[in-house]
Amino acid sequence: xxxxxxxxxxxxxxxxxxxxxxxxxxxxxxxxxxxxxxxxxxxxxxxxxxxxxxxxxxxxxxxxxxxxxxxxxxxxxxxxxxxxxxxxxxxxxxxxxxxxxxxxxxxxxxxxxxxxxxxxxxxxxxxxxxxxxxxxxxxxxxxxxxxxxxxxxxxxxxxxxxxxxxxxxxxxxxxxxxxxxxxxxxxxxxxxxxxxxxxxxxxxxxxxxxxxxxxxxxxxxxxxxxxxxxxxxxxxxxxxxxxxxxxxxxxxxxxxxxxxxxxxxxxxxxxxxxxxxxxxxxxxxxxxxxxxxxxxxxxxxxxxxxxxxxxxxxxxxxxxxxxxxxxxxxxxxxxxxxxxxxxxxxxxxxxxxxxxxxxxxxxxxxxxxxxxxxxxxxxxxxxxxxxxxxxxxxxxxxxxxxxxxxxxxxxxxxxxxxxxxxxxxxxxxxxxxxxxxxxxxxxxxxxxxxxxxxxxxxxxxxxxxxxxxxxxxxxxxxxxxxxxxxxxxxxxxxxxxxxxxxx
Amino acid sequence: xxxxxxxxxxxxxxxxxxxxxxxxxxxxxxxxxxxxxxxxxxxxxxxxxxxxxxxxxxxxxxxxxxxxxxxxxxxxxxxxxxxxxxxxxxxxxxxxxxxxxxxxxxxxxxxxxxxxxxxxxxxxxxxxxxxxxxxxxxxxxxxxxxxxxxxxxxxxxxxxxxxxxxxxxxxxxxxxxxxxxxxxxxxxxxxxxxxxxxxxxxxxxxxxxxxxxxxxxxxxxxxxxxxxxxxxxxxxxxxxxxxxxxxxxxxxxxxxxxxxxxxxxxxxxxxxxxxxxxxxxxxxxxxxxxxxxxxxxxxxxxxxxxxxxxxxxxxxxxxxxxxxxxxxxxxxxxxxxxxxxxxxxxxxxx
Numbered sequence: 128x129x130x131x132x133x134x135x136x137x138x139x140x141x142x143x144x145x146x147x148x149x150x151x152x153x154x155x156x157x158x159x160x161x162x163x164x165x166x167x168x169x170x171x172x173x174x175x176x177x178x179x180x181x182x183x184x185x186x187x188x189x190x191x192x193x194x195x196x197x198x199x200x201x202x203x204x205x206x207x208x209x210x211x212x213x214x215x216x217x218x219x220x221x222x223x224x225x226x227x228x229x230x231x232x233x234x235x236x237x238x239x240x241x242x243x244x245x246x247x248x249x250x251x252x253x254x255x256x257x258x259x260x261x262x263x264x265x266x267x268x269x270x271x272x273x274x275x276x277x278x279x280x281x282x283x284x285x286x287x288x289x290x291x292x293x294x295x296x297x298x299x300x301x302x303x304x305x306x307x308x309x310x311x312x313x314x315x316x317x318x319x320x321x322x323x324x325x326x327x328x329x330x331x332x333x334x335x336x337x338x339x340x341x342x343x344x345x346x347x348x349x350x351x352x353x354x355x356x357x358x359x360x361x362x363x364x365x366x367x368x369x370x371x372x373x374x375x376x377x378x379x380x381x382x383x384x385x386x387x388x389x390x391x392x393x394x395x396x397x398x399x400x401x402x403x404x405x406x407x408x409x410x411x412x413x414x415x416x417x418x419x420x421x422x423x424x425x426x427x428x429x430x431x432x433x434x435x436x437x438x439x440x441x442x443x444x445x446x447x448x449x450x451x452x453x454x455x456x457x458x459x460x461x462x463x464x465x466x467x468x469x470x471x472x473x474x475x476x477x478x479x480x481x482x483x484x485x486x487x488x489x490x491x492x493x494x495x496x497x498x499x500x501x502x503x504x505x506x507x508x509x510x511x512x513x514x515x516x517x518x519x520x521x522x523x524x525x526x527x528x529x530x531x532x533x534x535x536x537x538x539x540x541x542x543x544x545x546x547x548x549x550x551x552x553x554x555x556x557x558x559x560x561x562x563x564x565x566x567x568x569x570x571x572x573x574x575x576x577x578x579x580x581x582x583x584x585x586x587x588x589x590x591x592x593x594x595x596x597x598x599x600x601x602x603x604x605x606x607x608x609x610x611x612x613x614x615x616x617x618x619x620x621x622x623x624x625x626x627x628x629x630x
Numbered sequence: 631x632x633x634x635x636x637x638x639x640x641x642x643x644x645x646x647x648x649x650x651x652x653x654x655x656x657x658x659x660x661x662x663x664x665x666x667x668x669x670x671x672x673x674x675x676x677x678x679x680x681x682x683x684x685x686x687x688x689x690x691x692x693x694x695x696x697x698x699x700x701x702x703x704x705x706x707x708x709x710x711x712x713x714x715x716x717x718x719x720x721x722x723x724x725x726x727x728x729x730x731x732x733x734x735x736x737x738x739x740x741x742x743x744x745x746x747x748x749x750x751x752x753x754x755x756x757x758x759x760x761x762x763x764x765x766x767x768x769x770x771x772x773x774x775x776x777x778x779x780x781x782x783x784x785x786x787x788x789x790x791x792x793x794x795x796x797x798x799x800x801x802x803x804x805x806x807x808x809x810x811x812x813x814x815x816x817x818x819x820x821x822x823x824x825x826x827x828x829x830x831x832x833x834x835x836x837x838x839x840x841x842x843x844x845x846x847x848x849x850x851x852x853x854x855x856x857x858x859x860x861x862x863x864x865x866x867x868x869x870x871x872x873x874x875x876x877x878x879x880x881x882x883x884x885x886x887x888x889x890x891x892x893x894x895x896x897x898x899x900x901x902x903x904x905x906x907x908x909x910x911x912x913x914x915x916x917x918x919x920x921x922x923x924x925x926x927x928x929x930x931x932x933x934x935x936x937x938x939x940x941x942x943x944x945x946x947x948x949x950x951x952x953x954x955x956x957x958x959x960x961x962x963x964x965x966x967x968x969x970x971x972x973x974x975x976x977x978x979x980x
Contacts, residue, residue, distance in 0.1 A: 169676055170685065170700075170701075173685075257858075260830060260833045260858070260859065263834045303738060305823075306737070306791045306792055306821055307792075307821055307822060307823040308823070312738050312792070313738060314738070326707055326739065395826045449826075450849065452677070458676075459676045459677065460677075461676075462675075462677040462678075462681060462682070464677075465679075465681075465845075465949075466685065468948055468949050468950075470845055470846075470849060470882055472848065472850060473849050473857075474849040474852060474853075474882075536704050537712075585820075585831075585834075585836045
């Protein structure tokens with residue numbers, strides 16, 4: 128064990144901290160993600176060597192995932208796809224002048240999520256990897272389906288919400304229907320002349336930033352220029368109204384969401400955004416007082432942020448114990464090993480014990496650094512909302528455009544996507560459709576289709592969805608419970624509305 | 631917060647973003663290739679062999695030519711598009727046999743590279759293309775598989791359709807059609823995507839054999855037999871002479887000697903013309919057709935010098951690549967012949 132200590136020096140910790148800082152900046156700029164940060168810095172690992180390289184990359188990973196909360200809360204733009212559910216409660220809080228408080232809740236939740244997942248990774252990686260391969264196409268489809276049920280419970284009007292969700296799924300299916308996914312290799316759902324642009328469908332991030340960020344700006348612009356939140360009651364100083372008391376009674380939520388995040392991260396091929404969506408759904412379904420969620424409840428932030436930071440440890444589980452990356456960022460991280468000529472696979476941990484411990488130390492340290500960097504910087508960051516909007520919005524639009532252009536290494540159509548979905552996001556809110564279900568449909572639709580089709584292709588019968596394994600049965604029960612819950616809640620609130628109107 | 635300090639904060643963040651984005655402008659070097667050179671690759675993975683090998687070569691080139699060069703993992707369709715629109719030579723591409731196999735298999739987005747682009751030099755081979763079965767599989771050799779299929783048994787093979795992962799499968803199917811005419815349809819392709827998906831098919835018992843690589847699957851072959859994840863190599867598609875050049879220690883804990891058991895002539899997949907089928911996954915440059923021929927020469931020249939120094943071969947071998955430098959003209963001719971062989975196989979089984 129003491130051998131490990133000799134591998135750690137000041138540079139190691141400085142690099143992890145630097146990674147955390149740069150990662151936070153990447154995460155906080157709409158359109159730039161943790162994945163991008165890791166990709167940009169990957170070639171540096173050549174010069175740095177494996178241990179130092181890993182410290183930097185893991186710092187970037189943790190920082191990048193965490194940084195996404197900042198624009199999500201303050202500007203209603205998810206900085207990374209996995210912070211989408213953070214906007215649901217974060218932005219309403221920021222509008223009420225509680226941006227700083229919201230961010231502090233997020234940071235604490237992130238730290239705990241990150242640490243819980245690191246502990247799980249350290250103690251149970253091989254066992255969990257064994258468990259994760261029990262999830263075949265069928266179980267993965269059911270997980271996605273479970274996450275999709277959140278659409279029903281978060282809609283203001285269930286029918287409209289479900290319609291919006293279906294619309295989102297439809298949008299996600301535009302593009303080439305790849306042969307590997309069970310398709311015919313041709314493009315679909317588009318006009319022929321669009322083929323050169325929509326070959327790979329709409330890119331996720333420009334869609335996200337467009338529909339949240341640009342649409343929000345358009346809606347605000349419609350109201351005319353006002354001078355920011357001036358005149359509103361903004362709570363600054365003394366933690367902005369934050370105290371750890373917010374977490375009282377939220378421990379179950381925190382731990383549950385962290386485990387959900389770790390778990391989803393661990394399943395290869397189930398994207399990171401499913402983690403926070405799933406955690407959010409479960410909090411909404413299981414909590415006793417979920418009626419405020421979506422209107423600015425800290426519990427929503429806790430669920431979302433602890434889950435998306437827990438992804439980091441989770442996604443490393445299959446990477447280090449199967450050689451299979453758990454999400455898009457770890458898929459790039461694997462490059463750090465191959466560039467050094469180290470193969471990751473089922474024997475990685477036993478054969479590279481030093482590297483394994485070094486990674487664990489870097490991961491935990493990066494989480495702690497992220498916490499201190501953000502917790503103390505928040506009171507400055509939160510003041511972004513004080514910047515007059517006629518200065519702030521053009522800057523955000525510029526950043527969004529740069530981010531959209533950069534996300535796929537310079538595709539101009541991604542900038543058009545941003546604009547199209549910005550306008551679309553504005554219009555659908557005008558006609559009364561709901562944005563959140565639509566975007567969740569968009570994020571999860573593609574995966575749902577792939578796993579559904581592959582399940583049928585593999586097993587040839589619909590009944591397999593019910594009979595595949597005990598895990599499938601459990602997932603069906605969760606889905607049924609989630610749907611039942613949404614229906615009851617829907618009926619209750621309708622009865623309440625009727626009662627109010629009749630009085 | 632006062633206004634000036636807001637500007638300061640904003641200024642700092644913009645500056646930081648700029649730094650994160652920024653690349654230092656390279657000094658113009660002598661020769662036709664100048665400015666920043668972006669080398670796009672046909673894979674989106676930075677953990678894969680294309681990225682790894684391209685990095686080794688591009689780093690050496692950048693140093694030799696004193697240019698700023700960077701590998702970008704943009705994926706096949708984007709890479710072709712980027713290459714199409716830059717005749718200046720500031721965008722180059724590195725890819726492997728997938729570039730013409732995709733065309734032969736009729737995958738959308740692939741065109742005849744020999745017609746549309748200038749073929750640059752080959753740089754290395756990844757000898758790792760492999761086929762594996764579960765460790766407790768009844769098939770001990772590839773011959774067992776051919777026999778079983780010939781006897782009417784269905785054997786399911788997980789592959790990624792439309793290229794490198796499928797070509798060995800096609801050759802096997804072709805061999806069965808030759809030895810057991812009419813029985814080849816019992817060899818069934820299970821179409822999947824990533825290596826993880828292919829492995830998963832084996833764990834779930836949804837496939838009897840999978841396409842994989844020595845690099846990604848070697849550790850799985852060293853697991854004990856009672857482990858659900860344990861696998862066994864049946865066949866490496868590389869030429870015997872290619873594996874011969876691998877380092878003696880092989881990869882991981884599997885030696886070159888052990889790997890040689892799985893290549894021809896120990897494993898035989900006849901093509902019908904007296905030869906056995908082999909497939910070496912080769913990496914090479916692709917250029918925009920309208921690019922200045924002087925740049926083609928410049929890169930050829932530079933790589934000739936780099937390979938003459940002999941250092942790059944060591945780096946490549948350490949990462950389990952087999953160096954295989956051929957200057958542009960030779961490479962184009964060689965690859966075109968290679969394509970015609972595989973074209974025959976693919977037409978045969980259609």
